[in-house]
Amino acid sequence: MEKRIERIKEALHEARYKLTPQREVTVRVLLENESSHLSAEDVFMKVKDKYPEIGLATVYRTLELLNELNVLDKVNFGDGVSRYDLRKEGAQHFHHHLICIHCGSVEEIEEDLLTDVEKIVTRDFEFDIIDHRLTFHGVCKLCKGKEGNTDA
Incomplete structure (x- = not known):
């Protein structure tokens, strides 16, 4: 997991962003639940368990940034809920x-x-x-x- 976090940190750095503590905990939750296809609200609830002071808007912004950087993909399975799926390495x-x-x-x-x-x-x-x-x-x-x- 640490190697993937380091590569995500590098991707953020190349785009002139930092891996803030809030972004890192969000990435860790996504990695820990990689096969779950979590919604933003699901990610938020899991992140909040680890980082209680984080806000929903911060999680949304982090997910959108990671989507823009092609670290993860936003998917919809026809149920009207956007879910997030980490892109497989390589x-x-x-x-x-x-x-x-x-x-x-x-x-x-x-x-x-x-x-x-x-x-x-x-x-x-x-x-x-x-x-x-x-x-x-x-x-x-x-x-x-x-x-x-x-x-x-």
Whole structure:
């Protein structure tokens, strides 16, 4: 975790920002809950446990700054709530998600499934791609296994 915090500190420094104590505790919470897809309010509640004097606005500003610096990504799984997802180290693109419409589970796909699609879009549409996001909505294997449920 310390190495990732150091790299985030370097990214902030390159953009002329500092890793303040408030930013550091926010980053630590995100790292500790990396697979949880926390909302800003979730992050705030966890940060407040560690740093009681922090305000919600500070957490929001930190999340937006980290999003601007591509340290994390803001995602929405169709429920109207923005969630924050740390970018995997060395990843050129945002990872993909499988969202179950029954139980709401979110599974991550680390493999970049769109390499060929990007080449086609770049070639045929003369479009320079910076990033992409892919989200599949469906029924997870656990829900499919319950009572033989196979449809949405």
